[in-house]
Structure formats: C-alpha cells, structure tokens
Amino acid sequence: TQLLEQSPQFLSIQEGENLTVYCNSSSVFSSLQWYRQEPGEGPVLLVTVVTGGEVKKLKRLTFQFGDARKDSSLHITAAQPGDTGLYLCAGPANAGGTSYGKLTFGQGTILTVHP
Amino acid sequence: KAGVTQTPRYLIKTRGQQVTLSCSPISGHRSVSWYQQTPGQGLQFLFEYFSETQRNKGNFPGRFSGRQFSNSRSEMNVSTLELGDSALYLCASSLSQGARYGYTFGSGTRLTVV
Numbered sequence: 246t247q248l249l250e251q252s253p254q255f256l257s258i259q260e261g262e263n264l265t266v267y268c269n270s271s272s273v274f275s276s277l278q279w280y281r282q283e284p285g286e287g288p289v290l291l292v293t294v295v296t297g298g299e300v301k302k303l304k305r306l307t308f309q310f311g312d313a314r315k316d317s318s319l320h321i322t323a324a325q326p327g328d329t330g331l332y333l334c335a336g337p338a339n340a341g342g343t344s345y346g347k348l349t350f351g352q353g354t355i356l357t358v359h360p
Numbered sequence: 361k362a363g364v365t366q367t368p369r370y371l372i373k374t375r376g377q378q379v380t381l382s383c384s385p386i387s388g389h390r391s392v393s394w395y396q397q398t399p400g401q402g403l404q405f406l407f408e409y410f411s412e413t414q415r416n417k418g419n420f421p422g423r424f425s426g427r428q429f430s431n432s433r434s435e436m437n438v439s440t441l442e443l444g445d446s447a448l449y450l451c452a453s454s455l456s457q458g459a460r461y462g463y464t465f466g467s468g469t470r471l472t473v474v
Contacts, residue, residue, distance in 0.1 A: 275460060278462045278463075280465075286467050287364075287468050290462040293462045338405065338459070344416070346405070346407075346416050348458075348459055
C-alpha cells in the first residue's frame with residue numbers, strides 16, 4: 246500500500262491570511278484527490294489531479310500535482326472562516342489500477358480560520 | 361440529484377451485539393466503498409463492492425462484513441461489537457474508478473459501543 250504524509254497537522258490562522266498544505270509520498274500516484282471534511286459529516290471531494298505538473302484552481306483554492314506525481318499541495322488565498330475544516334489528500338492505495346475502491350488517505354490537516 | 365444516503369446517522373450499541381449499517385449510493389453509481397474513521401487511525405478502508413461483487417477488502421477482522429444488492433444499495437455488518445469499533449463509518453460511491461477519480465461520500469453513521 247502506498248502511503249501519504251500530510252503537513253502541517255494543524256493550522257490556526259487569521260482571516261485574510263494565505264496558507265499551504267502539503268501531501269507527500271515516496272511512491273508515484275496515478276492521481277491524487279483532495280477532500281474537505283466538516284465535523285460530523287463525510288469528506289467532500291474538492292479536486293482530482295491526474296497529470297504531473299497539473300495546476301487546478303477552485304475560487305481561492307489552488308491545487309498542484311508534482312511533476313513526478315509523488316506530491317501535491319493545496320494553497321488557499323485570503324482564507325475565510327468558512328474554510329475551516331479537515332483537509333485530506335488521498336490516492337489509489339495500489340499502483341497499476343488494482344486499488345478497486347481502496348484509497349490511501351493522509352492523516353489530514355485541521356485548519357481553523359479565526360474571524 | 362440525491363447524494364449518498366447512510367442510515368442510521370447515530371447508533372449506540374452494547375459490547376457483544378451486532379449492527380447493520382445501510383448505504384444508498386448516488387443513482388447510477390455501481391461502486392460502493394466503506395471506510396472507518398477514528399481520531400487515532402484516520403480513514404481506513406473496509407471493503408469495496410461493484411455490481412454485487414466484493415472486489416477488495418481491507419485489513420479488518422472477519423467480524424466486519426458487507427454486501428451489495430442488485431440496486432447497488434449496500435449494507436455492512438459488524439458482529440460481536442467491541443469498544444474499539446466505535447467510529448464514524450463512511451460509505452462512498454462512484455461510477456467505477458473512484459479510487460482514481462474520486463468518491464462521493466455520505467454523511468456517515470456514528471457508532472458508539474458501550
């Protein structure tokens with residue numbers, strides 16, 4: 246099973262600040278996904294990156310997939326209290342298309358944005 | 361369209377009992393996966409079903425089982441409950457290659473074992 250490491254584990258910032266969350270692995274992933282989860286709810290898919298070097302933007306959120314497809318980052322510009330939540334990166338647990346539903350998740354980053 | 365529906369939302373059970381959780385995927389989605397989420401271990405994969413067949417299984421004891429019906433609805437069962445089974449159980453669905461392209465998760469069932 247391929248592993249993912251996320252950093253930082255906790256982020257506490259003021260409204261309007263910028264932040265970056267990192268997701269790293271020693272393995273090559275065919276794709277990586279980012280989810281946001283609020284307390285008591287399931288994760289919500291934000292984006293899937295598939296191509297090495299790919300950059301995707303979702304309003305104030307920018308996602309990047311590393312050229313070697315071993316890492317990804319999530320950058321939030323001008324964070325707002327509504328961005329508060331648990332951010333998770335995830336990817337297929339096995340290489341070669343044999344994951345069949347099994348995702349490897351990073352440990353998550355708990356983001357708190359204070360008004 | 362309706363999202364992934366999990367029932368019940370909350371459940372309290374006693375050690376030794378068994379429990380059945382239900383998941384209705386998004387209409388047209390044939391792949392259903394189950395995950396256990398705990399503060400210490402994060403999200404851990406339980407199993408995946410596609411067209412009524414279990415295609416993959418995580419490293420959980422045989423007390424954890426599941427099935428999928430012809431309408432793609434899925435159930436998971438945990439027998440002989442232990443305190444450590446207390447967790448948020450999440451169901452996720454996709455058209456087929458959810459591990460590659462992403463899943464839609466339900467809100468989960470919060471199971472507390474006392």
